[in-house]
Amino acid sequence: MILIISKNKEATTDEVIKWLFVMDKKFIRVNEDEVFEIKTKEKRIYIESSKNSFFIDEIESVWYRRGGLKFKRLQYENPSVDMHMSEHQHWLEDYVIKMLESKKYINKQSNCxxxxxxxxxxxxxLGLDVPSYYLAENTNHIHLGQSIVKPIAGNPTLENISEDIYGVMYTAVIDKYRTDEFFISFFQEKIDKDFEIRAFYLNGKCWSMAIFSQKDQQTKVDYRKYNDKKPNRNVPYKLPDNIEEKIHQLMTSLDPNCGSIDFIKKDNKFYFLEVNPVGQFLNVSRICNYFLDREIAEYL
Incomplete structure (x- = not known):
């Protein structure tokens, strides 16, 4: 039995599940709105929600996509007893998650x-080229037009800013100084790229796509500012073997065995930018005919 931990309406999960049906593989999909109770049956750990239930020893492989297992905790009237039992419940939950993560897996909830x-x-x-970077809470030492600012915490979106509106934090070039101080931010050298590369990594293997975003003013700094009227040209790409080996070493040291990795190429150098263990990869799969959703289904 395969356990998939994801979110409602998560498109990548839907595509992998289509292949699981084709391959006649049994699976359970858990979404973020489910709350489980930990129980025992036949001297075995059994977890149950209003939608799903399973013995943890029935699970043979786990794909952590997004979201996470949530557990219902018993509440006790006495505060001291409640605190004491909360700790016991925490370690029981930790045991369940760790036991699931000891199975054959693609990524883990505990280090997503x-x-x-x-x-x-x-x-x-590991010897990868990385554009020079530093942290600062003001723009006193910024080189205008030669520095970018981007989130420290990956690529967050701000949800529910107002009704039906959400915000995406894009990479931006610093073109003017600010007189005030702000929360410590991540600044990095701006590289005038030849093109960008999005690589997908799974268990030691890489599939990459070159993104020619540099000639479009809308996508020049951040290709995620998609130009729907005139999309960037994207093509399959093969990273040098030594770069792929360093990616493998990096992912092994981080522990996630799957992720989306971004590079920019300038002349003969490949500059590493970041890795996102739960990053999107369907566009890479579809544009380059890599069938990555099938690769995941086959591995599971």
Whole structure:
């Protein structure tokens, strides 16, 4: 039995599940709105929600996509007893998650988020080229037009800013100074790229796509500012073997065995930008005919 941990209406999960049906593989999909109770049956751990139930020893492989297992906790009237039992329940929940993560897996709930700053340091230590970067709470030492600012915490979206509106935090070039101070932010050298590369990594293998975003003013700094009227040209691409080997070393050191990785190419250098263990890859799959959704289904 395969356990898929995801979110409602998550398109990548839907595509993988189509292949699981074709391959006649049994699976359970858990979404973020489910709350499980941990029980025992026949001296075995059994978890149950209003939609799904399973013995954890029935699960043979786990794909953590997004979301996470949530558990209902018993509440006790006495505060001291409640605190004491809450700790017991925490360790029981931790046991269930760790037991599931000991199965054959694609990514884990316990380390689905990586620290971008630590990842960059590890990438440098492995010999990958990384654009110079630093943290600052003002623009006093910024080189205008030669520096970019981007989130420390990956690529967050701001949901429910107002009704039916959400915000995406894009990479931006610093073109003017600010007189005030702000929360410590991530600044990086601006590289005038030849093109960008989005690589998908799964268990030691890479599939990559070149994104020619640099000639469009809308996508020049951040290709995620998609130009729907005149889309960027995207083509299959093969990274050099030594770069793919360093990606493998990096992912092994981080522990996630799957993720989307961004590079920019300038002359003969490949500059590593970041890795997102739960990043989107369907566009890479479809444009380049890689059938990555099938690769995941086959592995599971």
């Amino acid at each position: 988020h990586v620290n971008k700053l630590l990842v960059l340091k590890k990438a440098e230590n």
